[in-house]
Amino acid sequence: MSSTLLEVTRASHEEVERLERLIVKDLQNGPTSNRDRLYQNHRVRNMIDTITSTTEKLIEIYEDKDNARKDEIAALGGQTATGTNVFGAFYDRLKEIREYHRKHPVARVVDASEEYEALLKEEPQIEFSGEEAFGKYLDMHELYNQYINSKFGEPIEYSAYLDIFSLPHKIPRKLKMTRQYWEYMENLLEYLIYFFQRIEPLQDLDRIFLKVENEFEEKWSNGKVQGWEDDGQDDGHVPAQHILIDLDYYSTVEELMELGPDKLKEALGALGLKTGGTVEQRAERLFLTKHTPLEKLDKKHFAKGSRRSEQNGVAAVPQQSDNSKEIALMEAKVQKLCDELEETIAQTKDNIVKKQALTYEEIEAEREEEDTQADTESDDEEQQIYNPLKLPMGWDGKPIPYWLYKLHGLGQEFKCEICGNSSYWGRRAFERHFKEWRHQHGMRCLGIPNTKNFNEITSIEEAQELWKKIQERQGVNKWRPDLEEEYEDREGNIYNKKTYTDLQRQGLI
Numbered sequence: 001m002s003s004t005l006l007e008v009t010r011a012s013h014e015e016v017e018r019l020e021r022l023i024v025k026d027l028q029n030g031p032t033s034n035r036d037r038l039y040q041n042h043r044v045r046n047m048i049d050t051i052t053s054t055t056e057k058l059i060e061i062y063e064d065k066d067n068a069r070k071d072e073i074a075a076l077g078g079q080t081a082t083g084t085n086v087f088g089a090f091y092d093r094l095k096e097i098r099e100y101h102r103k104h105p106v107a108r109v110v111d112a113s114e115e116y117e118a119l120l121k122e123e124p125q126i127e128f129s130g131e132e133a134f135g136k137y138l139d140m141h142e143l144y145n146q147y148i149n150s151k152f153g154e155p156i157e158y159s160a161y162l163d164i165f166s167l168p169h170k171i172p173r174k175l176k177m178t179r180q181y182w183e184y185m186e187n188l189l190e191y192l193i194y195f196f197q198r199i200e201p202l203q204d205l206d207r208i209f210l211k212v213e214n215e216f217e218e219k220w221s222n223g224k225v226q227g228w229e230d231d232g233q234d235d236g237h238v239p240a241q242h243i244l245i246d247l248d249y250y251s252t253v254e255e256l257m258e259l260g261p262d263k264l265k266e267a268l269g270a271l272g273l274k275t276g277g278t279v280e281q282r283a284e285r286l287f288l289t290k291h292t293p294l295e296k297l298d299k300k301h302f303a304k305g306s307r308r309s310e311q312n313g314v315a316a317v318p319q320q321s322d323n324s325k326e327i328a329l330m331e332a333k334v335q336k337l338c339d340e341l342e343e344t345i346a347q348t349k350d351n352i353v354k355k356q357a358l359t360y361e362e363i364e365a366e367r368e369e370e371d372t373q374a375d376t377e378s379d380d381e382e383q384q385i386y387n388p389l390k391l392p393m394g395w396d397g398k399p400i401p402y403w404l405y406k407l408h409g410l411g412q413e414f415k416c417e418i419c420g421n422s423s424y425w426g427r428r429a430f431e432r433h434f435k436e437w438r439h440q441h442g443m444r445c446l447g448i449p450n451t452k453n454f455n456e457i458t459s460i461e462e463a464q465e466l467w468k469k470i471q472e473r474q475g476v477n478k479w480r481p482d483l484e485e486e487y488e489d490r491e492g493n494i495y496n497k498k499t500y501t502d503l504q505r506q507g508l509i
Contacts, residue, residue: 004100005072009061012054019047026120035134038199042124045201126198135199137348138341140165143188150180159356162349166338168331169227174270176327185330192337199344208340209333216332220325228328247290256283274303357437416458418442431455 023044031037064070131139144161147153152175156164164170165188175181197205219225250256256264257279264282265275271294273285285301338345355363391399392410405411413423414430419438424430433439434455443450446460448467457463487500489509503509 004096005061005069007097007100009058009069012058012061016051016054016058019051022119023047029120034136038126038135039123041201042126043119043122046124048202128198132195135195136344137351138162138195138344140191140348143184143191146184146187150184151175151178152181152184159349159352162345162352166335166345168334171227173227177323182323182327185327185334189330189334189337192334192341196337196340200340203340208336212332212336213329216329220328225328225332227331228324247287250287250290253280253283253287256287259283269303272303273297273301353441354437357441414458416442417460418446418458418463 026040026044029040031040061069126134128134129139131137131141140162141158143165144158147161147165148155152171168176168185171181193205196203216225220228223229261279261282264279264286268275268282268286271286271289273289275282277285288297288301358366385398387399389399389402389405391402391405394400408426408428410426412427413425414427415421415423416430416433416439419433419442422433422438424433434450440450443454443463446463446467448454448463453470454463454466457466485497487495487497489495489500495503500509
């Protein structure tokens with residue numbers, strides 16, 4: 001290999017330059033659909049990775065740790081052990097280069113424009129699940145099942161989980177110091193990284209995380225990490241993440257005893273110490289931690305298994321101060337990725353809510369329609385239509401006339417709070433949305449039937465007030481004897497109680 005080291009260097013530089021020109025040419029072609037954009041980004045990413053690996057090999061050659069490059073340059077001048085032979089060295093070198101290109105035909109200097117043009121049309125293999133719809137939605141079902149079946153989670157619907165998974169600071173801190181939560185956060189962070197790399201391959205995730213880590217270190221040292229405000233410092237005695245009793249305010253065991261057995265038991269449990277015994281014994285055990293670090297306490301004071309790394313309990317004391325920082329850092333990275341994927345998360349939630357209001361046949365029909373639209377988008381290579389007023393498209397794929405736009409009032413915006421502050425343009429679309437799935441779902445969440453009485457009402461407060469008035473007027477589940485209790489006179493006429501009483505008082509019955 002050393003005999004062709006300079007040729008390898010030349011070929012590597014040529015490869016890097018070709019790939020750079022190809023990247024520029026690829027990025028000059030604007031993608032017509034989301035699928036084309038993903039293909040283009042992944043092609044560019046693959047070429048960047050190839051440039052990086054080739055450059056690393058060039059750096060090794062130029063560092064020349066084994067002096068192979070230096071020896072080959074010396075050999076080019078005919079400097080050998082027997083003397084200087086310029087022409088002999090030249091023909092020997094020529095023979096070596098020919099032999100090298102005979103064994104490596106790819107390295108020949110040829111016009112490879114057609115070959116590289118084919119690379120621009122390549123469709124890289126990108127792995128997406130059916131639920132992810134080629135990067136349009138998130139597929140969080142496995143993480144959702146892990147969440148609802150854990151001690152720190154709660155039994156909620158999948159759509160509600162999409163609202164809270166990006167808010168780990170809402171989970172009580174004592175439930176985070178478990179192996180189960182650690183594994184959940186690792187899986188969540190791993191999936192979000194994998195998804196982000198697939199839909200945004202050109203983003204520098206390492207640089208994003210470096211910025212997150214720097215900001216996190218500053219907040220952690222100041223004790224200002226959201227959800228971990230008490231964890232910024234650790235004095236070596238009591239873990240800062242679970243200080244239930246500040247021992248600095250207590251100078252004797254008797255003063256601690258005044259807190260009561262329940263408070264002492266809670267504080268001991270948080271530290272992983274035994275919680276049994278009398279009030280005095282509990283106070284003495286807790287008072288030991290004021291002047292003695294937990295690591296130096298006798299093992300007899302700790303609850304069974306509290307020092308084992310396999311413990312899944314709340315108070316794994318010796319490791320909490322170490323693990324808490326790592327868990328908090330994972331939460332910070334998750335929150336950053338959720339900020340980057342905010343639009344995708346919102347689309348995922350809308351898609352789930354929409355599916356809940358559709359039948360199986362409607363879902364299948366919509367999926368087929370999306371597939372046909374994706375095919376037509378990929379096949380359509382027409383020029384962009386001139387539309388400076390941003391008018392809606394008609395059935396023929398062209399902007400509608402401006403007079404029609406004004407006639408239907410499509411420039412007028414209507415907002416509906418019940419639909420999540422969604423906007424509807426034009427009176428017709430606004431009136432039609434009261435029967436659509438989004439408005440129906442919002443009314444179901446409020447516990448109000450979506451009847452004609454609530455048409456034109458877009459405020460949650462107004463809808464609730466009207467529903468109360470309707471219930472009062474209808475008298476739901478209320479017995480009204482003056483109107484519903486019946487009486488009969490001697491002639492067989494039927495009256496309600498109020499009418500019968502009035503006629504009787506007048507002497508007519």
